Amino acid sequence: MINVIVLDIEGTTSPTSSVRDELYGYTRTRLPGWLDENCSGAAESIIAETRTLAEQPDASVAAVAAILINWLNTDVKAEPLKSAQGIICAEGFRNGSLYGEFFPDVPPMLRAWRESGLELYIYSSGSVRNQKDWFAYARPGNLSPLITGHFDLTTAGPKREASSYEKIAGTIGVPAESILFLSDHSDELDAAVAAGWQAIGVSRPGEPNPPRPPHPWISDFADIEPNPPRE
Structure with a gap:
């Protein structure tokens, strides 16, 4: 779950x-x-x-x-x-020089996931301050109310080390297996899985990082079912 x-x-x-x-x-x-x-x-x-x-x-x-x-x-x-x-x-x-830019599928899916009861966190190498501004001053409108919390290199650690994901899980206070991580970088997905998380790669047209097994990959957030119905 x-x-x-x-x-x-x-x-x-x-x-x-x-x-x-x-x-x-x-x-x-x-x-x-x-x-x-x-x-x-x-x-x-x-x-x-x-x-x-x-x-x-x-x-x-x-x-x-x-x-x-x-x-x-x-x-x-x-x-x-x-x-x-x-x-x-x-x-x-x-001062209006910068705005957070998002792929078109992202804002509606963030809202849908929150409405379904999921908590959403950001883990990026950019500072927490920049992350918060990226969502607050988003081109589609303020998305910050959808995000529960933020992590960066200072608060969690390097993104390619399993210990960073273990630290995030401990801070959030939920079991590792109940966390889904989305990233375009295979090394980050490897580290999350090593920490016991579930992970899905995101491969979008024109982006530099190629998909790599064994992770599943999607190109649109609408293709993700965090908790698919059981048959």
């Missing part, structure tokens, strides 16, 4: 291009100026963490910006980058 559905965002609920082009692009443009403007305030800890991770303790603010932008361009899942992106993109969502 499935009681909880945990969803990835990029390539699963939303086009990869919308995340990479919109969020990453906005962060890339604003990051140097934001670090400089907030180096003794909101950006201070981010600068310090970046210097430590990069093993460049004397890096200037401009050098830190270059490090973070390089991580952004190479998709490094570094916590200071995700923290900076969360703050910077929060501005973009609120």
Whole structure:
């Protein structure tokens, strides 16, 4: 019996291009100026963490910006980058520069699943702050009331490690076998299954990650029956 559905965002609920082009692009443009403007305030800890991770303790603010932008361009899942992106993109969502984009089948199915009594959670490498804004400032309208909770790399751990999924199940407080995970990435599906979850791959036209056995795969949320009737 499935009681909880945990969803990835990029390539699963939303086009990869919308995340990479919109969020990453906005962060890339604003990051140097934001670090400089907030180096003794909101950006201070981010600068310090970046210097430590990069093993460049004397890096200037401009050098830190270059490090973070390089991580952004190479998709490094570094916590200071995700923290900076969360703050910077929060501005973009609120000033109308950014919106959450979703595949057409997603909003109606999220509503249908909630109406059926399922709890919905998000697990993404993007910061919880960005996740919440993505749903609150969605192009189709505010979807945040449909989501019970959010997890990211800081609160759960790496998405390709079974321990992260075990931690999420413990936080939610439900048996692992009652959780269904939806993602476009086979390694993430492997980790969820290793933690005792059920998992379905999402393969949408134009998305970069190919399906891989042994997981079942769908291309439309309407094809998912979390709890099919018994014969």
